[in-house]
Amino acid sequence: MIRTQDEFVAARKPTWDELDTLLARKHLLCRLPAASISRAASLYREICSDLMRARSAGYSSDVIDLLDSLSARACAAMYSAPPYRLEGLRDLVLAGFPRSVRRNARFLALAAVLFVLPGLLGFLGALRSRGFAIQIMSESMVTEMEKSYAEFGRGREEGADTMMASFYVYNNIGIAFRCFATGILFGLGSIFFLIYNGLLIGVVAGAVTAAGHGRNLFTFMAGHGAFELTAIVISGAAGMVMGYALVDTGSRTRWASLRAKAGDLFSMITGAALMLLVAALIEGYWSPSAVVAPVKWGVALLFYLLVLAYLLCAGRSRPGGRRA
Amino acid sequence: MQLDNTVEVETPEHVRFRFRVAGPTRRAWAYLLDLLVRIAILLALEIVLVLVTGRHLRSAKAILSGGTLLALFLIEWGYFVFFETLWNGTTPGKRALKLRVVKAGGYPLSFMDSVLRNLLRTADFLPLGYLLGLFVMSWDSRFARLGDRAAGTMVVIEDPVRVAPPIALDPPPDPTELLAFPARVTLSLPEREAIELLLRRRDLAPARRQELAETIAPVFARRLSVKAGDPVRFLALLHHVAVGGQAKSSPAISAKVSA
Numbered sequence: 001m002i003r004t005q006d007e008f009v010a011a012r013k014p015t016w017d018e019l020d021t022l023l024a025r026k027h028l029l030c031r032l033p034a035a036s037i038s039r040a041a042s043l044y045r046e047i048c049s050d051l052m053r054a055r056s057a058g059y060s061s062d063v064i065d066l067l068d069s070l071s072a073r074a075c076a077a078m079y080s081a082p083p084y085r086l087e088g089l090r091d092l093v094l095a096g097f098p099r100s101v102r103r104n105a106r107f108l109a110l111a112a113v114l115f116v117l118p119g120l121l122g123f124l125g126a127l128r129s130r131g132f133a134i135q136i137m138s139e140s141m142v143t144e145m146e147k148s149y150a151e152f153g154r155g156r157e158e159g160a161d162t163m164m165a166s167f168y169v170y171n172n173i174g175i176a177f178r179c180f181a182t183g184i185l186f187g188l189g190s191i192f193f194l195i196y197n198g199l200l201i202g203v204v205a206g207a208v209t210a211a212g213h214g215r216n217l218f219t220f221m222a223g224h225g226a227f228e229l230t231a232i233v234i235s236g237a238a239g240m241v242m243g244y245a246l247v248d249t250g251s252r253t254r255w256a257s258l259r260a261k262a263g264d265l266f267s268m269i270t271g272a273a274l275m276l277l278v279a280a281l282i283e284g285y286w287s288p289s290a291v292v293a294p295v296k297w298g299v300a301l302l303f304y305l306l307v308l309a310y311l312l313c314a315g316r317s318r319p320g321g322r323r324a
Numbered sequence: 325m326q327l328d329n330t331v332e333v334e335t336p337e338h339v340r341f342r343f344r345v346a347g348p349t350r351r352a353w354a355y356l357l358d359l360l361v362r363i364a365i366l367l368a369l370e371i372v373l374v375l376v377t378g379r380h381l382r383s384a385k386a387i388l389s390g391g392t393l394l395a396l397f398l399i400e401w402g403y404f405v406f407f408e409t410l411w412n413g414t415t416p417g418k419r420a421l422k423l424r425v426v427k428a429g430g431y432p433l434s435f436m437d438s439v440l441r442n443l444l445r446t447a448d449f450l451p452l453g454y455l456l457g458l459f460v461m462s463w464d465s466r467f468a469r470l471g472d473r474a475a476g477t478m479v480v481i482e483d484p485v486r487v488a489p490p491i492a493l494d495p496p497p498d499p500t501e502l503l504a505f506p507a508r509v510t511l512s513l514p515e516r517e518a519i520e521l522l523l524r525r526r527d528l529a530p531a532r533r534q535e536l537a538e539t540i541a542p543v544f545a546r547r548l549s550v551k552a553g554d555p556v557r558f559l560a561l562l563h564h565v566a567v568g569g570q571a572k573s574s575p576a577i578s579a580k581v582s583a
Contacts, residue, residue: 068342075335075339075341173401178446255476262437
């Protein structure tokens with residue numbers, strides 16, 4: 001019978017050290033050889049009982065802390081799935097992302113309205129008066145935009161494509177992420193950024209069109225727009241899903257209601273980021289190329305149909321066969 | 325300033341563990357360290373880019389700023405997710421401060437959790453310097469900022485714990501000292517715990533230990549009608565005698581361990 005703390009520690013320390021070394025080898029037990037896994041499982045149970053015993057006997061806090069942290073580590077190592085799988089990304093692209101988008105179609109529609117309406121407003125306003133445009137953006141910006149599309153179509157200097165593609169990755173995915181993340185403020189942030197970005201794009205388009213370079217601008221924007229504008233709307237929609245989960249919680253607590261949506265949020269924002277990556281490549285290399293306008297329009301139409309078909313159809317279970 | 329806390333987590337077997345969750349100060353230090361690491365990575369990349377593209381390409385400048393922007397993007401949005409996923413919830417800064425991100429149940433976090441909690445940094449940062457995150461944290465026993473709440477994670481402290489060495493009499497008791505004590509001394513559990521606590525604690529200054537022992541020793545000395553010399557030594561001897569008889573019954577235990 002062990003009575004004192006020192007005897008207890010002396011008798012049990014080898015067991016604790018054995019588990020400690022097992023856990024130090026891999027943080028996930030499933031990566032250890034089978035014999036070690038069973039050994040760790042029985043060591044874990046022993047340590048759980050040691051912990052209870054130490055607590056009930058009132059041993060000093062260093063012993064209890066040691067057992068606490070050791071058993072917690074063992075428990076985590078035993079009951080967890082691998083943190084990431086590469087197949088997960090494939091599943092996301094093939095099914096998870098379009099499904100999540102379809103599940104939240106109402107938010108997508110709302111986000112589209114919040115993005116497109118201010119865009120139209122900005123476009124018409126800037127088209128009618130330059131004063132409107134410089135209310136929204138600084139005058140130098142407007143002039144800069146007008147100038148850049150006036151000289152459009154002659155191709156860029158070598159290497160500029162790569163730089164611009166990187167810029168679009170940095171800027172646009174950043175915008176999409178911000179649009180999503182601020183949705184946690186009960187959706188208000190996403191609503192603001194959708195309206196703001198819609199308005200901004202509309203004003204630029206309006207101002208450039210008013211300056212007489214509308215054809216250049218729309219030829220440029222047509223190709224990547226299919227991916228870029230859709231992705232921004234999707235990230236805004238994901239932000240609003242997040243905000244709404246905090247408002248309408250069903251029978252859950254506010255944060256549990258949000259966590260229940262975590263899977264959808266993750267696939268929507270990751271999918272949107274991937275779409276923006278595609279958009280950045282198109283925007284960097286294809287959109288500014290010297291290809292004639294009608295070809296670009298044709299390709300743009302193809303892109304729109306592709307995105308639409310993807311979001312509508314990908315990941316649906318086939319009528320005959322059952323797919324999880 | 326330390327603002328840490330403990331939370332209790334129950335496992336599937338209904339065993340309860342305690343985790344030490346990290347408060348805002350520790351996490352802020354880890355964040356600052358990570359910020360420095362990120363700046364260092366960016367500078368290193370920039371130097372590599374200059375060396376690689378500098379001479380060979382006509383458009384080196386465009387490639388250079390393109391590469392910089394891409395690196396900036398990856399480091400701004402990917403740094404935390406990359407390390408938290410590969411290093412099981414730690415980053416260089418978190419490692420330095422012995423912090424780890426885990427699920428609220430104590431399990432390792434997944435890629436999805438890491439993406440959510442780190443994307444939401446943007447919201448936690450608002451209006452500037454993580455003020456909103458700090459505000460939200462102060463409401464929660466787990467110090468969860470918005471990102472932690474959405475992903476269901478917490479940041480725990482993983483200080484390696486060392487068990488204090490057994491109580492040893494130094495110098496070893498000599499028989500004449502022990503003769504003064506009765507053959508059998510019985511201490512109640514609280515009494516024994518109190519003496520052990522006094523003898524075990526290393527952070528107690530010698531003078532303070534002496535002072536405490538002086539108040540306790542006479543009580544036992546009177547009860548056992550023994551003359552107490554040095555009070556600390558006296559308590560150690562008392563403890564030795566009280567538990568000494570039981571030390572002989574331990575072969576059963578060592579047999580079990582070696583089996």
